[in-house]
Amino acid sequence: MKRILLLVLTNVAVVVVLGIVASLLGVNRYLTANGLNLGALLGFALVMGFGGAFISLLISKPMAKWSSGVRVIQSPQSADEAWILETVRRFADQAGIRMPEVGIYEGEANAFATGAFRNSALVAISTGLLQGMNREEVEAVIGHEISHVANGDMVTMTLIQGVMNTFVVFLSRVIGYAVDSFLRKNDDERSGPGIGYMVTTIVLDIVLGFLASMIVAWFSRQREFRADAGAARLMGRQQPMVHALQRLGGMTPGELPKSVAALGITGGLGKLFATHPPIEERIARLQALQG
Secondary structure, X not given: XXXXXXHHHHHHHHHHHHHHHHHHOOHHHHHHHOOOOHHHHHHHHHHHHHHHHHHHHHOHHHHHHHHHOOEEOOOOOOHHHHHHHHHHHHHHHHHXXXXXXXXXXXXXXXXEEEOOOOOOOEEEEEHHHHHHOOHHHXXXXXHHHHHXXXXXXXXXXXXXXXXXXXXXXXXXXXXXXXXXXXXXXXXXXXXXXXXXXXXXXXXXXXXXXXXXXXXXXXXXXXXXXXXXXXXXXXXXXXXXXXXXXXXXXXXXXXXXXXXXXXXXXXXXXXXXXXXXXXXXXXXXXXXXXXX
């Protein structure tokens, strides 16, 4: 709950800072003179930017269960399921968090953690991962996901996404009004925004959205390095996580729902937009820690 409160306060602070900067630069007077209410725009940017990210966080766990077909292990139906539950429980105790829900889903090798709160999270493992790895490697992957939960990465990524969204919404509309005002400066009968505003806003929403995605992806990659190191700490040594990553490098990773893709064990295409670093970089980081 503290992290959720921090998320809300941070996004409100961003909007306040945007308002102060706009006032100091005189942007508010310019916008008001051209028919735009700065306070209303800031409120709109906050709701549109932060609201969507916050709602996605709150529904992330049920959506992940539904979209991936996760079967939550209530009573273990096999020795493997009992071992998975015990491993998650042991790591959760070590990490100082409550026991997450544990689930299994059909699919290629992957795993993910999700949930709005670190003490009521979900850790899910694919059947492909269980079939393609030995127990020590699976244990390392579980440690990786528990580290995501313990680090509060679900809230952190939502916070970053919300801040980026807020900036995109605010800047695209401010620039849109400026462009529209320039194009219609000789129009004495203008009333409300024109075509210049609409076109500029749409284009900038796309362009700035791409830039924001690159920033969010960069933060996601740093989270992965940290979760790898967390798994090594939980296990007491780096080699199991190194071996798990090496094994993953030779397997076909399973697709994850978009809402949890950044918190899986693998994922992401394209260097700038990848939510996960290359396997080789992750192994090198772990080996550097070991050295």
